[in-house]
Amino acid sequence: MIFASTAHSQSHVHDQGTLFIGQDSNTWTFQFVLPAANGFGFEHLPESQSDLDAVNAFISKISEHANSLTLPSSCELASFSESFSETYVIAVENEHEHHDDHDEHEHHDDHDEHEHHDDHDEHEHHDDHDEHEHHDDHDDHEGHSESTHNDLTFQYVLECSDDSPEFSVTLFENALNLHDITAQWITETGQGAIELTPQRNQLNFGSN
Numbered sequence: 001m002i003f004a005s006t007a008h009s010q011s012h013v014h015d016q017g018t019l020f021i022g023q024d025s026n027t028w029t030f031q032f033v034l035p036a037a038n039g040f041g042f043e044h045l046p047e048s049q050s051d052l053d054a055v056n057a058f059i060s061k062i063s064e065h066a067n068s069l070t071l072p073s074s075c076e077l078a079s080f081s082e083s084f085s086e087t088y089v090i091a092v093e094n095e096h097e098h099h100d101d102h103d104e105h106e107h108h109d110d111h112d113e114h115e116h117h118d119d120h121d122e123h124e125h126h127d128d129h130d131e132h133e134h135h136d137d138h139d140d141h142e143g144h145s146e147s148t149h150n151d152l153t154f155q156y157v158l159e160c161s162d163d164s165p166e167f168s169v170t171l172f173e174n175a176l177n178l179h180d181i182t183a184q185w186i187t188e189t190g191q192g193a194i195e196l197t198p199q200r201n202q203l204n205f206g207s208n
Helices: 004-008 036-040 049-062 085-112 119-146
Strands: 016-024 027-035 075-082 151-160 166-169 180-187 190-196 202-204
Touching: 027 036, 036 049, 036 151, 049 075, 049 085
Parallel strands: 016 180
Antiparallel strands: 016 027, 027 151, 075 151, 166 202, 180 190
16 A cells, blocks of 8 residues: 555544545545544454444445545546455454364363362362463453554545546545544645545545
8 A cells, every 4th residue: 555654653533534645647546544433333353243244344335435435427446455354354253263173172172181180280270270361361451452543444546537536535424423534645736635524525636
């Protein structure tokens, strides 16, 4: 992504997004960055099937450019990409597979466990298990804390025959509690920035 380094430098503010726009001849790139909470209502990894459904529903929604951006007749979508399904969907599916394998292994160990372990060994094993569980709880807590400020990044690459196309940002209608988007652009005629809101969502590069 051409704006990756810039996107990571933006501050994370709930209900506020950022839009980076770049032009290279007839190719225009629109990259959106917004807090995960404004995408599907939470920023942690999905903890239930309904959470996972919400993530997939948002991905499906933004894959249709009209749900983020209305294009003029002189432009057509060349490609769409997003960078967060690997975190929110694939990671969770892999974790479920890991748990399934772990449960199967534990079941097998239960059958192989010898009944003649003495109480002392069993007590030591219990202590080690408790310590391990305590450590895991601590790690889980840290991981959860670190995951509470995640951004969603997705972009559309367009091919436009018009040198000064006009766009409308429709993401406000399809994101949760999104109040404003700071749009920044670098085009062949200059650069600039503007704050977009649901009431002021037009981008006109013929007059900006």
